[in-house]
Amino acid sequence: MKNLFGAIEAGGTKFVCAVGSGPDDLTEVRFPTTTPQETLGKALAFFAPYKGQLKSIGIGSFGPVDLQRNSPTYGFVTSTPKPGWADTEFAGVFARLFDLPVGFDTDVNGAALGEQRWGAAQGLDNFIYITMGTGIGGGVVAGGKLIHGLVHPELGHMFVPKQPDDTFAGQCPYHGDKCFEGVAAGPAIGARWGTPAHELPADHPAWDLQARYVATALASLVCSFSPQRIILGGGVMGQAHMLNSVREKTVQVLNGYIQSPAILENINEYLVLPGLGDKAGILGAMVLAEQAFDNR
Amino acid sequence: MKNLFGAIEAGGTKFVCAVGSGPDDLTEVRFPTTTPQETLGKALAFFAPYKGQLKSIGIGSFGPVDLQRNSPTYGFVTSTPKPGWADTEFAGVFARLFDLPVGFDTDVNGAALGEQRWGAAQGLDNFIYITMGTGIGGGVVAGGKLIHGLVHPELGHMFVPKQPDDTFAGQCPYHGDKCFEGVAAGPAIGARWGTPAHELPADHPAWDLQARYVATALASLVCSFSPQRIILGGGVMGQAHMLNSVREKTVQVLNGYIQSPAILENINEYLVLPGLGDKAGILGAMVLAEQAFDNR
Numbered sequence: 001m002k003n004l005f006g007a008i009e010a011g012g013t014k015f016v017c018a019v020g021s022g023p024d025d026l027t028e029v030r031f032p033t034t035t036p037q038e039t040l041g042k043a044l045a046f047f048a049p050y051k052g053q054l055k056s057i058g059i060g061s062f063g064p065v066d067l068q069r070n071s072p073t074y075g076f077v078t079s080t081p082k083p084g085w086a087d088t089e090f091a092g093v094f095a096r097l098f099d100l101p102v103g104f105d106t107d108v109n110g111a112a113l114g115e116q117r118w119g120a121a122q123g124l125d126n127f128i129y130i131t132m133g134t135g136i137g138g139g140v141v142a143g144g145k146l147i148h149g150l151v152h153p154e155l156g157h158m159f160v161p162k163q164p165d166d167t168f169a170g171q172c173p174y175h176g177d178k179c180f181e182g183v184a185a186g187p188a189i190g191a192r193w194g195t196p197a198h199e200l201p202a203d204h205p206a207w208d209l210q211a212r213y214v215a216t217a218l219a220s221l222v223c224s225f226s227p228q229r230i231i232l233g234g235g236v237m238g239q240a241h242m243l244n245s246v247r248e249k250t251v252q253v254l255n256g257y258i259q260s261p262a263i264l265e266n267i268n269e270y271l272v273l274p275g276l277g278d279k280a281g282i283l284g285a286m287v288l289a290e291q292a293f294d295n296r
Numbered sequence: 297m298k299n300l301f302g303a304i305e306a307g308g309t310k311f312v313c314a315v316g317s318g319p320d321d322l323t324e325v326r327f328p329t330t331t332p333q334e335t336l337g338k339a340l341a342f343f344a345p346y347k348g349q350l351k352s353i354g355i356g357s358f359g360p361v362d363l364q365r366n367s368p369t370y371g372f373v374t375s376t377p378k379p380g381w382a383d384t385e386f387a388g389v390f391a392r393l394f395d396l397p398v399g400f401d402t403d404v405n406g407a408a409l410g411e412q413r414w415g416a417a418q419g420l421d422n423f424i425y426i427t428m429g430t431g432i433g434g435g436v437v438a439g440g441k442l443i444h445g446l447v448h449p450e451l452g453h454m455f456v457p458k459q460p461d462d463t464f465a466g467q468c469p470y471h472g473d474k475c476f477e478g479v480a481a482g483p484a485i486g487a488r489w490g491t492p493a494h495e496l497p498a499d500h501p502a503w504d505l506q507a508r509y510v511a512t513a514l515a516s517l518v519c520s521f522s523p524q525r526i527i528l529g530g531g532v533m534g535q536a537h538m539l540n541s542v543r544e545k546t547v548q549v550l551n552g553y554i555q556s557p558a559i560l561e562n563i564n565e566y567l568v569l570p571g572l573g574d575k576a577g578i579l580g581a582m583v584l585a586e587q588a589f590d591n592r
Contacts, residue, residue, distance in 0.1 A: 064555065079555050126445035140520075142438040142445065149422035149438065149522030150556050157519040157553055159512050161457045161474055174553040178457055178512075179519075216455050216474075223453040223475075224436075224520055226445030257453055257470040259360065259375050260446050 003293070006047050006057035006098075007285035010090070011107060012082055012134070015039055016282045017046045019054065023118050023276070023283060033062075036077075036088045044097060056296070057094050058103040058288030060110025060281055063137075065090070067105065067148055075104045101296040103288030107281055109146050111233065111274070112139030113291075114284030119275030120231050128227045129280070130155055131234035132214065136181040140225060156181035160216050163209055168192040184213040186236055202241050211242060215249035218271065222250075222258055229262075233274045247271050299589070302343050302353035302394075303581035306386070307403060308378055308430070311335055312578045313342045315350065319414050319572070319579060329358075332373075332384045340393060352592070353390050354399040354584030356406025356577055359433075361386070363401065363444055371400045397592040399584030403577055405442050407529065407570070408435030409587075410580030415571030416527050424523045425576070426451055427530035428510065432477040436521060452477035456512050459505055464488040480509040482532055498537050507538060511545035514567065518546075518554055525558075529570045543567050 002021040009016040011033060018028035029046050033039050047054065064080060066073045075091025091104035105113075112129035115121040121129070121141070130138035136156030140147040147153055157172070157179045170177025171188050182188060189197040193206050200206045218230055237243060247267045254263060262270045274280045298317040305312040307329060314324035325342050329335050343350065360376060362369045371387025387400035401409075408425035411417040417425070417437070426434035432452030436443040443449055453468070453475045466473025467484050478484060485493040489502050496502045514526055533539060543563045550559060558566045570576045 126443070140438075142436075142443045143441045145439045147422065147438045147521060150518075150524050150558055151522050151554060153522050154519040154554070158454075158516040159457050159549075161455050174551045175549075178549075220454040220516070221520070222446075223450040223455075224517070225443060226447050226449050228446050253455075253471075253474075255470045258447060258450070262446055 003055045003290075004050065004053050005286050005289035005293070006050065006054045006100075007282050007289055008043055008057070008059045008061075009107060009110065009281035009285050010059060010061040011281070012062040015043060017043050018282050018286070019047070019050050020286065022286065023279065026279075026282070028282060033082075035084045040090070040093060044094070047094075047098065051098055054098065054100060056101040056103065056289045056293035057098060058110070058285040058290070058292060059091055059094070060105055060107040060285040060288060061090060063106050064151065065104070065106060067152055075102070101292040103285075103290075103292030105146065105288055106137070106139065106152050108137040109139040109152065110284030110288055111280035112141055112146065112231075112284065113287040114276055114280040114282075115231050115274055116141060117287050118283055119280060120272050121229060121275075124228045126225070126227050127229045127231065128155075128221055128225060129231045129233060129274070130221075132184065132232070132236040133186050133234035136185050136234075140227075142225065155221070156185065158217065158220060160184075160213060160220070163212050166192075166209060180213065180217045184210060184217070184236070189236070197236065202239065207239060207242060207245065210236065211245040211249050214242075214246045215253045218246065218250045219253040222254060222263070229269070230271050231274050232271060233280060237273060243271070243273060299351045299586075300346065300349050301582050301585035301589070302346065302350045302396075303578050303585055304339055304353065304355045304357075305403060305406065305577035305581050306355060306357040307577070308358040311339060313339050314578050314582070315343070315346050316582065318582065319575065322575075322578070324578060329378075331380045336386070336389060340390070343390075343394065347394055350394065350396060352397040352399065352585045352589035353394060354406070354581040354586070354588060355387055355390070356401055356403040356581040356584060357386060359402050360447065361400070361402055363448055371398070397588040399581075399586075399588030401442065401584055402433070402435065402448050404433040405435035405448065406580030406584055407576040408437055408442060408527075408580065409583040410572055410576040410578075411527050411570055412437060413583050414579055415576060416568050417525060417571075420524045422521070422523050423525045423527065424451075424517055424521060425527045425529060425570070426517075428481065428528070428532040429530035430482050432481050432530075436523075438521065451517070452481065454513065454516060456480075456509060456516070459508050462488075462505060476509065476513045480506060480513070480532070485532070493532065498535065503535060503538060503541065506532065507541040507545050510538075510542045511549045514542065514546045515549040518550060518559070525565070526567050527570050528567060529576060533569065539567070539569060
């Protein structure tokens with residue numbers, strides 16, 4: 001019999017909770033993220049019937065989160081602007097009530113692990129999972145393991161050159177139009193063009209500009225991390241025409257500097273969509289559960 | 297008796313060769329990098345008397361280099377524009393002639409290892425060594441190990457926003473004024489102001505602009521790798537006033553986004569000069585030698 005794990009993909013707008021052991025036997029529920037009390041209550045209620053059967057629980061959470069194991073607020077959501085959630089204990093609540101090992105990481109780090117185990121990064125030791133939607137974030141695996149470091153990567157806030165034809169002021173509260181998220185997250189697209197990103201038609205100039213920003217950011221990631229592959233998730237990449245445009249422009253922006261066949265000849269296998277589609281997050285949380293069980 | 301290792305710091309302008317076991321017992325020679333035949337010949341001649349005593353040899357080389365162990369050109373300098381050096385076998389020559397394990401990596405990766413072992417990154421599992429001089433490059437340690445990935449990091453070619461008061465066209469042959477090296481390496485400074493960087497006085501406006509570029513690049517690195525420390529090497533940082541200016545501006549550019557005391561309170565310990573000064577490279581090559589011996 002397979003081990004049964006609990007998994008939580010805790011997003012800023014919705015929670016996904018699941019039990020299972022992998023992509024083929026997932027039982028899941030989804031509900032909106034409201035107050036911590038209500039939302040964590042629903043999650044606890046979902047897992048309650050499985051108490052005694054689960055080996056461990058994994059949580060991939062929106063952030064910022066505290067991932068320093070020796071910190072008194074390890075496993076907390078920390079300084080988020082999301083109403084009610086600042087300084088909220090998360091992992092510890094589940095550990096105590098279920099008396100189980102709990103794996104805890106960012107939602108994007110979780111998704112990267114899911115893609116490594118069952119998706120588009122199988123067999124890779126160095127890759128990036130980046131998601132571009134309401135915000136921009138990413139998980140980075142180097143030498144087979146997630147990068148944590150001082151806090152955790154915040155790929156949305158790396159700085160990117162402004163495109164010369166873009167007069168939009170940007171909307172990162174911290175970095176204005178200087179960082180990737182400030183000019184290229186979904187809300188920035190909507191604000192720049194006065195129309196929500198998902199309503200902009202495929203032939204709108206918004207997408208050419210967007211692809212240039214994404215390509216520049218990806219080129220920077222290629223030069224800094226030297227990943228073996230980059231997986232592009234999130235709503236912005238859901239636009240069917242974006243993927244090829246981003247591939248083409250990334251090669252153009254790198255301009256032959258990185259002399260690797262992966263980029264010069266096989267860009268279609270280098271820049272890819274998530275193999276798990278929108279299941280990367282919840283399946284990644286399951287990998288976090290499994291790791292917590294193995295390291296218990 | 298200590299193990300005796302051979303070490304080569306192979307720079308684009310000079311070679312350093314040494315034997316020893318660490319910072320306290322280094323015997324070294326330096327000579328200019330000319331043709332591969334002459335330069336490798338001098339290196340071979342330096343080590344020849346130690347044949348039979350050395351346990352292994354470590355090489356930190358200018359690049360690009362081939363680090364893929366299963367590649368037919370592993371251990372070669374590959375597509376460098378440096379006259380005579382393109383597609384030159386390097387590591388294999390020493391392995392065959394001395395019949396020893398040879399460690400091989402980029403010069404900046406080597407320097408990062410040197411700093412981790414004996415310098416400013418002791419005890420750290422996640423840090424960056426970046427050097428800014430004739431070119432800009434860096435070594436990145438994540439989870440305790442150097443990042444290699446597809447090729448190896450090329451930190452000088454990450455993209456940075458142009459400073460609004462800078463009209464210089466940039467001089468990266470691949471990325472013009474779009475990448476960090478194109479606007480901020482020593483030759484870019486010299487070309488922008490019409491005076492070699494090392495002749496510009498401390499109160500020249502060049503340094504304020506330079507510190508802003510460096511700060512922006514460092515802020516991007518903080519957001520992408522989340523390092524526990526960044527070590528700033530190279531001639532550009534040799535300007536005594538630069539370090540504090542870069543620290544101050546990096547905090548300004550991040551603008552409170554990364555809520556870590558390391559940045560908000562202890563920036564002087566977060567952005568530091570190499571603990572080994574200009575010995576980081578040769579001592580790093582010694583660590584490469586040691587690793588090659590341990591993994592033989």
